[in-house]
Structure formats: structure tokens, C-alpha cells
Amino acid sequence: MKPEVITGSEILLRSLLLEGVECVFGYPGGAVLYIYDALYGFSDFRHLLTRHEQGAIHAADGYARASGKVGVCIATSGPGATNLVTGIATAYMDSVPLVVITGNVIQSLIGTDAFQEADITGITMPITKHSYLVRDAKELPRIIHEAFHIANSGRKGPVLIDIPKDVSAATTLFEPAKTMNLRGYNPTVAPNRLQLDKVAAAIQEASRPVILAGGGVVYSGGHEELLQFAETTEIPVTTTLLGLGGFPSGNRLWMGMPGMHGTYTANNAIQQSDLLICIGARFDDRVTGKLDGFAPKAKIVHIDIDPAEIGKNIHTDIPVVGDVKTVLEQLNKLVKRADQADSWRDQIQQWKAEKPFKYKDSNDSLKPQWVIEMLNETTHGEAIVTTDVGQHQMWAAQYYKFNQPRSLITSGGLGTMGFGFPSAIGAQMAHPDRLVISINGDGGMQMCSQELAICAINKIPVKIVVINNQVLGMVRQWQELIYDNRYSHIDLSGSPDFVKLAEAYGVKGLRATNKEDAQEVWREALETPGPVLVEFVVDKQENVYPMVPQGSTIDQMLMGDCE
Amino acid sequence: MTTKHAIAILVNDQPGVLQRVSGLFGRRGFNIESITVGQSEEQGLSRMVIVTEGDDQTLEQIEKQLYKLIDVIKVVNLSSKPMVSRELALIKVKAEPAERPEIKSLADTFRAAVVDIGTRNMMIQVVGDTEKVDALLELLKPYGIQELSRTGVTAMTRGNAL
Ligand SMILES: Cc1ncc(C[n+]2csc(CCOP(=O)(O)OP(=O)(O)O)c2C)c(N)n1
Numbered sequence: 001m002k003p004e005v006i007t008g009s010e011i012l013l014r015s016l017l018l019e020g021v022e023c024v025f026g027y028p029g030g031a032v033l034y035i036y037d038a039l040y041g042f043s044d045f046r047h048l049l050t051r052h053e054q055g056a057i058h059a060a061d062g063y064a065r066a067s068g069k070v071g072v073c074i075a076t077s078g079p080g081a082t083n084l085v086t087g088i089a090t091a092y093m094d095s096v097p098l099v100v101i102t103g104n105v106i107q108s109l110i111g112t113d114a115f116q117e118a119d120i121t122g123i124t125m126p127i128t129k130h131s132y133l134v135r136d137a138k139e140l141p142r143i144i145h146e147a148f149h150i151a152n153s154g155r156k157g158p159v160l161i162d163i164p165k166d167v168s169a170a171t172t173l174f175e176p177a178k179t180m181n182l183r184g185y186n187p188t189v190a191p192n193r194l195q196l197d198k199v200a201a202a203i204q205e206a207s208r209p210v211i212l213a214g215g216g217v218v219y220s221g222g223h224e225e226l227l228q229f230a231e232t233t234e235i236p237v238t239t240t241l242l243g244l245g246g247f248p249s250g251n252r253l254w255m256g257m258p259g260m261h262g263t264y265t266a267n268n269a270i271q272q273s274d275l276l277i278c279i280g281a282r283f284d285d286r287v288t289g290k291l292d293g294f295a296p297k298a299k300i301v302h303i304d305i306d307p308a309e310i311g312k313n314i315h316t317d318i319p320v321v322g323d324v325k326t327v328l329e330q331l332n333k334l335v336k337r338a339d340q341a342d343s344w345r346d347q348i349q350q351w352k353a354e355k356p357f358k359y360k361d362s363n364d365s366l367k368p369q370w371v372i373e374m375l376n377e378t379t380h381g382e383a384i385v386t387t388d389v390g391q392h393q394m395w396a397a398q399y400y401k402f403n404q405p406r407s408l409i410t411s412g413g414l415g416t417m418g419f420g421f422p423s424a425i426g427a428q429m430a431h432p433d434r435l436v437i438s439i440n441g442d443g444g445m446q447m448c449s450q451e452l453a454i455c456a457i458n459k460i461p462v463k464i465v466v467i468n469n470q471v472l473g474m475v476r477q478w479q480e481l482i483y484d485n486r487y488s489h490i491d492l493s494g495s496p497d498f499v500k501l502a503e504a505y506g507v508k509g510l511r512a513t514n515k516e517d518a519q520e521v522w523r524e525a526l527e528t529p530g531p532v533l534v535e536f537v538v539d540k541q542e543n544v545y546p547m548v549p550q551g552s553t554i555d556q557m558l559m560g561d562c563e
Numbered sequence: 564m565t566t567k568h569a570i571a572i573l574v575n576d577q578p579g580v581l582q583r584v585s586g587l588f589g590r591r592g593f594n595i596e597s598i599t600v601g602q603s604e605e606q607g608l609s610r611m612v613i614v615t616e617g618d619d620q621t622l623e624q625i626e627k628q629l630y631k632l633i634d635v636i637k638v639v640n641l642s643s644k645p646m647v648s649r650e651l652a653l654i655k656v657k658a659e660p661a662e663r664p665e666i667k668s669l670a671d672t673f674r675a676a677v678v679d680i681g682t683r684n685m686m687i688q689v690v691g692d693t694e695k696v697d698a699l700l701e702l703l704k705p706y707g708i709q710e711l712s713r714t715g716v717t718a719m720t721r722g723n724a725l
Pocket of ligand 1: 388389390391392393415416417418440441442443444445467469471472473474475
């Protein structure tokens with residue numbers, strides 16, 4: 001490529017191309033008009049115009065989680081940028097690689113409370129891995145190159161690039177970046193061999209070992225190594241919400257998800273374990289329950305790319321810093337079968353048989369768990385599923401059987417309502433030929449439903465499921481169990497007719513209120529090309545069980561219908 | 564056991580880096596007793612010295628969290644090594660003409676300097692470790708302290724310790 005004098009905006013687009021960007025999600029405005037001008041007629045990658053910046057960033061997030069590549073979104077200054085905040089925090093909490101591009105007012109106006117000015121680098125400092133305010137168009141190639149590298153290496157996360165309007169307008173010589181200036185950034189990838197020997201020795205000594213695997217397994221691409229590790233050692237495995245799909249759910253060693261709505265087996269196994277091997281998970285309080293009382297008898301091994309996670313919540317006996325895939329590759333050469341754990345394995349199979357997830361089915365009304373089971377059966381567990389946040393999210397985690405990494409896309413750390421539907425659009429952009437199902441509550445669906453428009457216009461064939469229980473279900477559940485049935489402000493009367501709402505945007509809408517119709521409309525949805533919204537009207541009283549009340553240890557489960 | 568620590572942080576001299584570091588302390592509930600920033604021996608890099616209080620586990624978290632910041636190049640816990648730490652204070656103390664010789668001799672004892680004299684007050688400049696500055700202040704208090712400005716601690720390890 002011979003050097004050329006072009007605008008900052010054109011440099012941005014070319015630099016994005018050099019990073020392999022296939023599509024970006026965005027929304028224009030005054031401060032990014034030069035960038036959008038450069039995008040006019042540009043077709044080297046796709047730009048999808050969402051209907052809200054929040055839709056754009058969740059879509060970029062879904063794209064990143066489904067593809068393992070960096071998700072990119074663009075917004076204007078001020079209100080455009082601040083509309084991204086929830087999505088940036090969502091990606092930060094779940095370690096999702098994003099490059100977020102915002103416009104800003106011209107540099108001479110920065111700091112003057114100019115029209116549509118917001119200090120977005122300041123606002124997002126606690127929720128970004130790193131950020132840049134670009135001062136000179138010459139710096140753009142290096143900054144963009146660094147941003148992609150930072151976002152998608154080490155512990156992944158969102159990086160923000162704020163570009164003042166005069167920088168996107170300025171012209172300069174474009175020279176693609178060859179160097180980076182990141183002296184302070186050297187993630188540890190390869191583990192310390194001595195630590196690995198300790199892990200191998202601990203496995204030989206253990207009689208009740210457990211593997212707790214999280215999102216790090218999926219993000220590092222280490223799922224096959226995890227399978228081999230578990231098969232070699234024959235240690236039972238539990239996967240966190242973000243780890244679902246990182247280990248095949250059909251495997252005999254799998255115990256299900258741990259924590260607040262985890263399985264009886266996983267929670268008891270953790271509590272009684274004498275060796276807990278935590279791999280790419282960060283001991284979130286939804287997993288641990290009451291911290292002092294968590295895995296009280298266990299020696300703790302913690303494998304993580306982020307040294308700051310080790311010892312943050314839980315005292316660690318054998319810390320291993322490194323990339324999960326690399327660590328497991330090396331560990332697999334050292335470990336043997338955990339020979340002392342035979343009666344433990346039997347115990348676990350017995351718990352699994354005695355206490356699976358259970359609900360009381362009905363022939364009069366639709367049970368949400370039944371709906372998820374139907375989705376699982378009809379798709380053979382092979383769809384990419386995105387969820388919103390609430391009861392339906394937990395039922396999806398419990399009753400859909402994830403067998404492949406990156407097949408569940410859900411907001412774990414922040415628990416962001418409004419995430420489910422737009423993230424499915426991004427996931428579908430990453431995998432145009434796969435079946436993408438987005439499972440939402442009637443509450444969360446209303447937080448980003450405007451993105452039905454981009455599904456219709458771009459013929460993005462997401463199957464949108466709305467589990468309609470007419471309430472903010474998860475809040476209702478807490479009010480019932482913890483707040484003495486005082487149902488404060490959870491009634492969603494006044495929700496739109498979801499079928500008509502979909503149709504108003506040009507998306508096919510279907511509804512079912514009983515089992516027969518449910519099977520019928522779901523079949524129709526699968527057979528219909530393009531996007532379809534299917535509303536399942538379900539029993540409003542249903543609760544998610546088991547449940548560990550906040551402040552209890554995880555073996556103190558309310559078993560409800562699982563009894 | 565919570566104890567005081569001085570931490571030296573070598574950072575890229577970028578706009579916003581002080582905000583990143585101090586924001587991290589605030590957000591994660593770490594305490595900042597004093598913070599100083601200035602040039603380092605290398606162009607483009609600044610050195611911050613933060614005095615904080617906490618137990619060993621908190622200190623370990625502080626170090627690890629600081630290393631997560633891309634602009635942080637090196638973190639050294641100075642308190643774990645032999646070090647020299649200094650702060651500077653300017654103290655404006657009430658001083659009627661009759662009291663001046665007394666105050667001056669106090670200052671001399673601490674190798675502090677009188678840097679200004681007004682009609683009813685004197686300004687004393689003292690340099691030393693925190694304890695020394697505290698001690699001089701204690702002695703000056705009875706005269707009436709009108710204004711006090713302390714810089715916070717800057718520090719370095721001795722000799723070849725790094
Ligand atoms: C943006 C946002 N606001 C509020 C909450 C708190 N919250 C968690 S679950 C929930 C109820 C969700 O209701 P719905 O979408 O109908 O799903 P359901 O629980 O009924 O399946 C709420 C309000 C949240 N997680 N995110």
C-alpha cells in the first residue's frame with residue numbers, strides 16, 4: 001500500500017479493515033458525521049444501523065461472544081456515547097472484547113460543556129479495560145491497532161476510542177501501524193511449571209476433587225483441553241453460567257451449574273470437596289453464596305489469566321496464572337487419573353440420579369421449563385441461544401443442554417435486561433447459517449424491542465422467543481420468597497401485544513398458550529425463513545428452583561419442586 | 564494486620580493517568596493517605612508515590628489491580644525495603660515579635676527554615692519523613708497554626724535495592 005493523504009475518518013475505516021473487521025453496529029450524529037461520510041458507499045465491511053445505541057453495543061457484544069473476534073460499534077458524542085454505558089459495563093463484567101468508537105466535540109470545545117459534550121473516557125474509566133482520547137489523526141493507526149490487541153488478549157474486555165470531530169476531519173499521511181507502544185502490558189500466557197506439578201500432586205492426593213470451570217474456558221478456546229483434563233483425571237465438572245457449553249452437558253462427569261440456581265449435585269460437591277480446581281472462573285457471589293463457608297474443606301487451585309482474580313474473593317492454595325488453554329495443554333501432560341476418588345464418583349452419580357432439576361408440569365397451562373425443554377429437543381441442543389435476564393435466563397441455563405462453546409450468550413456479571421434480543425442479532429451476523437434463538441422475558445423484551453426493525457430490514461433470521469408470564473418474574477419470585485408476598489410494582493399489564501408489535505415492524509409474530517399450539521407455532525417458526533417472534537404465554541406463578549437465598553452457603557438450597 | 568505502605572508506581576505520562584490510578588483506589592475501596600506525582604528519570608514516564616493503609620491481602624490486591632492498568636509500567640512496594648521517604652510542609656504560625664526567637668530555635672532544632680516573616684506570623688518550611696513533620700507541627704501548635712500545606716510523601720529505595 002503506498003502512503004496517501006486521507007482523512008482521519010478514512011484512516012479509521014482502513015485501520016478497521018486491517019484488523020479484519022466484518023461488520024460494525026452504529027448510530028450516527030453530529031460528532032461522527034465525517035466518519036459516516038466516509039462510510040457512504042463503503043462496502044468493504046457492513047454497517048448495521050440499529051435503532052438505539054444500546055442495541056448497537058449489545059449486538060457488537062453478541063457478535064464478539066459468538067465469534068471470538070472483536071465486536072465493534074460506533075456512536076456519536078454526548079447522549080450517543082452515554083447510551084453505550086450499560087453495554088460497555090456488560091462487556092467489561094463478562095470479559096468480552098469490544099472496540100467502542102465514540103465521536104467527541106472538536107478539541108477546542110472539550111471541557112466547555114459544549115453542545116452534546118460528555119467526558120466519555122472519564123465516565124467509562126471504571127468499566128473499560130483501557131481507553132484513548134485521540135489528539136491527532138496521525139495517532140489513529142497505532143491507537144486502533146493497540147485497541148484491538150488489548151481488547152482481545154490477556155483478560156479480554158472493552159476498549160474505548162474517543163475521536164474528536166476535528167481529528168476525524170483532519171487529513172494526514174496514512175501509514176498502517178506496525179508498532180505498538182505498550183510497555184506496561186504483558187499478559188502472562190504460559191504458566192509456571194512448578195505450580196503445575198503441585199496441581200498434579202494435589203490431584204493424586206484428593207479423594208473428593210471437583211473442577212469448577214468458567215467463561216475463561218470458552219474465551220481461551222480451551223474446551224477440548226478441559227474435556228481431556230476431565231477425562232484423564234475423571235474429576236467431576238461443574239460449569240458456571242458463562243462456562244455453559246465449555247463442557248459437554250451429556251458427559252457423565254458433568255454435574256450442571258453451581259450457585260444460586262445451580263444443581264443439588266454441583267453445590268453439594270463443591271461444599272464437600274477436598275480439592276476444588278477453579279479454571280477461568282472468578283468466584284462471583286452468585287456462584288459462591290456466603291463466602292466464609294464456601295468449599296470449607298477444599299484445597300483451592302485457581303487457574304486464571306488475570307492475576308488480580310487470584311485471591312480476590314477466595315484464599316487460593318495453588319495459584320496458576322496463565323491462559324486457560326495453554327495451562328490445560330501443559331497440565332494434561334502431567335496429570336493422571338484421580339485414583340482415590342472412586343467412592344466420590346459414585347456419590348456424585350447418586351446425587352445426579354436423585355436430585356435432577358424438576359418442575360410440576362401441567363396440561364392446562366404452559367410451563368416455562370417445558371417450553372425450554374421443547375426448544376432443546378427440537379433443535380437437538382445445537383442452536384446458539386441468547387438470553388435476557390430473569391427467570392427465563394435461569395430456566396434456559398437449566399433446561400437447555402449446551403454442548404458446544406459459544407452456544408450460550410447471556411449477561412452473567414452485570415445481569416443486563418435488554419441484552420438478550422440485540423445480542424442475538426450480533427450472534428446471527430457472526431454465524432449467518434446457524435440457528436440463533438433469543439429467549440427473553442416480557443419485561444426485558446421491552447427494553448430493546450425497537451431492534452425488531454433491523455431484523456426485518458436486514459432479514460436477520462433470529463427466532464425471538466418471549467416467555468410471557470405477565471410479570472417481572474424474577475423480582476416476583478424474590479418478593480414471594482423473601483418479601484412476604486408483597487408484590488411491589490412487578491405487574492406488566494399494559495405490555496404491547498407482542499405479535500402485533502413484531503408485525504408492526506414487519507417481523508412474523510406467533511403466539512401459543514397451550515402445549516399443542518406451542519409445538520405447532522414453534523414448528524412454523526423454524527420452518528419460516530427470516531426473523532420470527534414467538535410468544536409463549538406461561539404460568540405466572542412458576543419459580544426457579546433450587547434457590548440459594550442470599551447470605552446462605554450454597555448447600556442451603558430451597559428445593560421447591562426439585563424435592 | 565493493617566499497616567502503612569508507600570507504593571511507587573511508574574506510569575506513562577498520559578493525560579488521565581492520575582485519574583485512572585486514583586479512581587481505581589476509590590472504586591475498589593482502597594484508601595489513599597497521600598499521593599504525589601512528578602517526573603521520573605525517564606522522559607515520558609512519571610512516578611507516583613501513594614501512601615496507603617491495609618493488610619497484606621489488600622496490598623497484594625492493590626498491586627495486582629494497578630498492574631491491570633495499561634499505563635502502569637512498574638509497581639514497587641517501597642515499605643518492604645530499606646527506603647528514604649520525605650515530605651515537605653509549609654507552616655504559617657502565629658508569631659508576635661516576642662515569640663519569634665523561640666519559634667526560630669524550634670525550627671532550627673528540626674533543621675527547618677524560616678522562609679517568610681509577616682507582622683504577626685512566620686512561615687516555616689520543613690522537609691523530612693512524616694514523623695518529623697508531625698513532631699514539629701505538634702510543637703508549633705500552641706502558638707496557633709494559621710495555615711498548613713503538606714506535599715504528601717515521595718520516596719525511593721536505598722542503594723541498589725529495587
Ligand atoms: C436493566 C435492568 N433493570 C433491572 C434489573 C433487575 N431485574 C432482574 S430480573 C428482573 C425481572 C425480569 O423480568 P422479565 O424480563 O419479565 O423476565 P422473567 O424474570 O419474568 O423471566 C428485573 C427487573 C435488571 N437485571 N436489569
